[in-house]
Amino acid sequence: MNNTQLLPQVQAFLDKPHQLFIGGQWCAAADGGTFTVENPATTQVIAEVADAAEDDVNAAVAAARDTLDTEWKQVSPSERTRLMLRLADAIEAHAEELGQIITLENGKPYTNAQQGEVRITANIIRYFAGWPSKIEGSTIPVSPSSGEPMLNYTLREPVGVCALVVPWNFPLSMCAWKLGPALATGCASVLKPAEQTPLVAIRLVELIEACGFPAGTVNLITGFGAKAGAPLAAHPGVDKIAFTGSTQVGRLIAQAATGNMKKVSLELGGKSPNIILPDADIKRAAKGAADGIFYNQGQVCTAASRLYVHDSVLDQILDELSSHAAKHVVGPGLAADTTMGPLVSAAQHRTVSGYLERAANEGAELICGGQRPEGLETGHFLEPTVFLDASEQACIAREEIFGPVVTVMSWSDVDELVHRANNTPYGLAAGLWTNDLRQAHTIAAELKAGSVWVNCWNVVDPASPFGGYKQSGWGREMGKNVIDAYTETKSVFVSLAG
Template sequence: MAIMDIFSDVQQFLSEPKKLFIGGEWVEPSSGEYFPVENPATGQNFAQVSMAVEADVDRAVAAARNAQEGAWAKVQPAERSRLMIRLAELIEADAENLGQIISLENGKPYTNAYKGEVVITANIIRYFAGWPSKIEGSTIPVSPRGGEPMLNYTLREPVGVCALIVPWNFPLSMCAWKLGPVLATGCTAVLKPAEQTPLVALRLAELIQKAGIPAGVVNVLTGFGDRAGAPLSAHDDVDKIAFTGSTGVGRMIAKAAAGNMKKVSLELGGKSPNIILPDADIVRAAKGSADGIFYNQGQVCTAASRLYVHESVLDQTLEELRKHAAAHLVGPGLDPANTMGPLVSREQHGIVKGYVDRALNEGAELICGGKAPAHLEGGYFMEPTVFLDRQEQACIAREEIFGPVVTVMSWSDVDELVHRANNTPFGLAAGVWTNNLKQAHTIAAKLKAGSVWINCWNVVDPASPFGGYKQSGWGREMGKNVIDAYTETKSVFVDLS
């Protein structure tokens, strides 16, 4: 197995315990505690990072507030754009190191980390760098009761200090999804990465510092949800919280935010229906469906985990899925030959394996996969897994698994199909594969999901809004829609009489 050598820059980065980034400085945690970061491909610890606690949250929020009301408030929109473009350039220049750090702590193949995260992260920051000079108010023709001449105009102002809590499945690009609009609108941030994947956020902080972004504009706290995330969510001097993660944690964050009525945006779980119509290009549809569930080891909120196949093309689709599952090479992400890495942790591997075992007990038919590859030891690996559950009776057809497990169901009636597809508490994404344009648009209009993909899957762009219906979240990220989430609108009246 040809494992890539660890780059010297990465070795140097990992050689010492990582501190917290607060107010533009690298500081020791108040707790004096550090915790290990595990390589999920080996199960071995390879780095130490700071354990942030409530006192560190207070320090970071204060630094963000000082920057918000001080140096950052004086930076003109054109200068914010320049700083963001500089950051994007630094991300690109450090792409190989960032990709390797992601692969080490998350497990995903290096190629996916490089192309699927680092390149995309730079593109997101560059997209939002175009926004600072375009955030504007308006003049409004009002009709005062007294008839006096009156000028009314609006201002768009930064919402203030933002708490950003990001997940482990895309540990760099999710930072950019939130930091992009923070920097564009003139807000400041306290960023808390997931405890499983803190290192790439700390590397990003080094680049933020190098880009010349003023001290305190972005602060990074590493640690656990109960000791850092909870006090950050409830902090009375935080004006907004943006969270990506599970629906259960999202509910807790929404409750914590009620104390000072801070703004909240949530991008949560999904159980996305993916529909293959009988007239679809089955080879193409099966390839897209396989990519939609096996990419990133299935650890994607929009994973195509519920596959509805018309009964007339069911056998052909299953055969194609078998081929794509068998074609994946599972192993450590730093082996360039591998196309699928381990799950992120022992805990996550146990969750996925538990779902597989339960599905078998509930009568689902295992088509392929369902276990760890026999030749791999020490890491948290799982083969690409396909189940057939024609009438979706098993738990795997209803609950989010967050692993490389797809449940295939058959259908014959379109109206019943749409009802089944929408019969879920989630509404993040959906897909339709067909050559019938009218049918595609008709079904897409009826699906209750924030993103609908026709003859494709997981197409996301910084210019297009992303978010979910129902229990998949509140609000939208990306595009012009997200600017509203990070700004306040002020109405100003001037008596001209």
């Protein structure tokens, strides 16, 4: 394996102190605390980062409030657009650097990081840069009981200070999912990345600073959930919290938000059903199923982890899936031939490995994978894995794994199939593969999921809403829907009586 050479600027970035960014100033944590970040491919420490606590949260929220009430509110919509377009250009200009940082701390293949996540991030910021001049109120023809003439109009105003808590699986693009609408609507933010992947968020905020956003518009705190995330979620100075992560933590955030009834949007877990009908293009469906579960090492909230295959094509699909799994080259993300990197951490590797052990004990049949690849004794590596579960009772058929593990189940009756597909506490995504237009639309309408993909998987666009049913979350991100989540609507009545 020939590893991609680290850019000099990436090495320089890793070697320098990694601090908090509060009110336009880089600073150490108030108590001086730090924590280390490791490369999941080697388990080596690559950086030391400031470990924020409640005092730092208080300072960051105060800085956000100060600029919201002063300088940032004076910035015109067209100037917000200009700043955001400048940021999108900066992200693209630093794509190689950002991609290497993502791979070093997250583990994903460099091509996926640089050509995928970084480019997507720039596109998201660029999409939301078009919104500041289009956030409009309206005039309403009211009929007051007094009969006097009345003008009624609405104003759309920024919701206020936003806490933006992002996960480790897409550590840059998830920042953009939340910063994009926050900046577009004129909100001020406190950004908290996951403790496993804080480095690319730090570098992003350096670019935000260089682009000339007013001090305090975006503040950054790095650290752990208990010390930094919990006080941020409960902070009375925060008007809205946007969180992407596990359903378990989402519940805690929703509870913490009740103190001052802050607005909450949650994008949480999933156990997405992927359905193959007998008339589907088998090779295309099998590749889509493989990509849907093995992409990003299966560490995707919309991972196609439940695969329902019609009895008549089950053997073909299993053969095709096994073939796709065997073609993956598992290794360090900076190796040129790697197509699947390590899991993000030792804890995640233990969790996924535990599911594999339980699955075998609960009657699931291992078709392929499930082991640490030969020659990769260090790092958090795992082979792409396929199970067949005839009874659909194993834990891997019901619980979110967040690893490269797909559970295949067969079906014969389409009405029963839809019931089985919806029989989950989650409802983030679903998909089906068919050439029957009637079946495609009929089944799509019955699936209880925020996104349904037909003959494709994981198609996401900044113009289209994204979010989940049931325990997969509250609200929607992306598209025009998310603008409502970052604004308040004010109704103004003006008497026109003489």
